[in-house]
Amino acid sequence: MAALCVCRYAGRSWLWNVPLATRRDFWSRSRKEKEPVVAEAVEEVKREPVLVCPPLRSRAYTPPDDLQSRLESCINEVLGSFPPSNWQDISLDDGHVKFRLLAHLANDLGHAVPNSRLHQMCRVRDVLDFYSVPVQDRSKFDELTASNLPPNLKISWGY
Amino acid sequence: MLRLFRAASHAWVRPPVSRVLNSLAEDSARPAESSEPGVRAGLLDPVVRKCKHLIPAHRRPVQAWVESLRGFEQERIGLAELHPEVFATAPRLDILHQVATWQKNFKRISYAKTKTRAEVSGGGRKPWQQKGSGRARHGSIRSPIWRGGGVAHGPRGPTSYYYMLPMKVRALGLKVALTVKLMQDDLHIVDSLELPTADPQYLTELAQYRHWGSSVLLVDLTHEEMPENVVAATSRLKNFNLIPTVGLNVYSMLKHQTLVLTLPSVAFLEDKLLWQDSRYTPLYPFHLPYNDFP
Numbered sequence: 001m002a003a004l005c006v007c008r009y010a011g012r013s014w015l016w017n018v019p020l021a022t023r024r025d026f027w028s029r030s031r032k033e034k035e036p037v038v039a040e041a042v043e044e045v046k047r048e049p050v051l052v053c054p055p056l057r058s059r060a061y062t063p064p065d066d067l068q069s070r071l072e073s074c075i076n077e078v079l080g081s082f083p084p085s086n087w088q089d090i091s092l093d094d095g096h097v098k099f100r101l102l103a104h105l106a107n108d109l110g111h112a113v114p115n116s117r118l119h120q121m122c123r124v125r126d127v128l129d130f131y132s133v134p135v136q137d138r139s140k141f142d143e144l145t146a147s148n149l150p151p152n153l154k155i156s157w158g159y
Numbered sequence: 160m161l162r163l164f165r166a167a168s169h170a171w172v173r174p175p176v177s178r179v180l181n182s183l184a185e186d187s188a189r190p191a192e193s194s195e196p197g198v199r200a201g202l203l204d205p206v207v208r209k210c211k212h213l214i215p216a217h218r219r220p221v222q223a224w225v226e227s228l229r230g231f232e233q234e235r236i237g238l239a240e241l242h243p244e245v246f247a248t249a250p251r252l253d254i255l256h257q258v259a260t261w262q263k264n265f266k267r268i269s270y271a272k273t274k275t276r277a278e279v280s281g282g283g284r285k286p287w288q289q290k291g292s293g294r295a296r297h298g299s300i301r302s303p304i305w306r307g308g309g310v311a312h313g314p315r316g317p318t319s320y321y322y323m324l325p326m327k328v329r330a331l332g333l334k335v336a337l338t339v340k341l342m343q344d345d346l347h348i349v350d351s352l353e354l355p356t357a358d359p360q361y362l363t364e365l366a367q368y369r370h371w372g373s374s375v376l377l378v379d380l381t382h383e384e385m386p387e388n389v390v391a392a393t394s395r396l397k398n399f400n401l402i403p404t405v406g407l408n409v410y411s412m413l414k415h416q417t418l419v420l421t422l423p424s425v426a427f428l429e430d431k432l433l434w435q436d437s438r439y440t441p442l443y444p445f446h447l448p449y450n451d452f453p
Contacts, residue, residue, distance in 0.1 A: 051356060054232065095238050095240070096207060106235060112234070115224060116341060118224070154373075
């Protein structure tokens, strides 16, 4: 059908008046227009890589073997001085010191003190006891919800 | 005090700060330029919020992390102290039940109405004589035992279930609900509700990454100060709801799994809820103007 139309229009005089170079330009114009658009789209995508969600983490935590030495080094960094012999009795009443220590430990060990137990951390000994208790993901349902589910699958676990 | 100041100055100068920065940069997987100034600001200037109201001597304040919604990784940018009388009261589940049922019922008006034997049309005349016809004796064809007759003890007209619990009970309900949310790790405090995009996907991913729960209630101070991105994102999401602090209520807190409060809204709540504990009984209702307080 298209070939027949082309043959019909080939007889027209206006087509032969147009030089061949411009006819090629006329038919290839659509190709040239697409290239700059593709480049712009690629640039826009590159401008926003920041909002990619980091991989989901599990809430499981096992205390490392060198927990005490890590805690001592944290105290060293936060307080600036070598921890004294009674470092377990250092009180965490000051907000800045407490924040720095707990934030540093959380980033280091990947396990943070939950809001409900923050007020119980009065001394470094309490922090040590908290971090020496392992935490497990409770059930397979929690593991499933942490993994990448398709958006139309919902798991609700009602007690 | 001097020792702490010296320690703080040591922390400024020493390389451990850069070591921590490097570890944090590895964790976050964000480009180094944007992470370093933000992380540096968070490390050197943690947002420490102190309670303005007097805390009784026998009680210690409760604490919570101050988080930020600007990035996925910004989970601990400060520490907030919360008043124990508001965020650490006794877990009165009976008060929660009372207030939640009150919220559900006080607005209820049931419009159900049925006609009694007097209102159903007809039935004024005795259908047949008292004696001699062999049938049971009846006085009208619209009595309740007849088909098509009136209803004897049915709903009568619009009934209102309005009642008001005492103001202090409702305030205590809010305090108990806040306590329960905090103690069950469902309360998160945020410095402000500013988001980097208005994309609802960002908010859902953030909540999933931080293990918040399937439904989140976001509370800002007033309608006028809410950032546009949050308003746009929450308007397109069913399980993320945004309310001003004035609209906080026990039913919504129990309905949503997680509660996210901003620091100004925490201050507002503490103000309003603690005033109820130490106020005088009103000489005239509070909705009329007083010159002592707004």
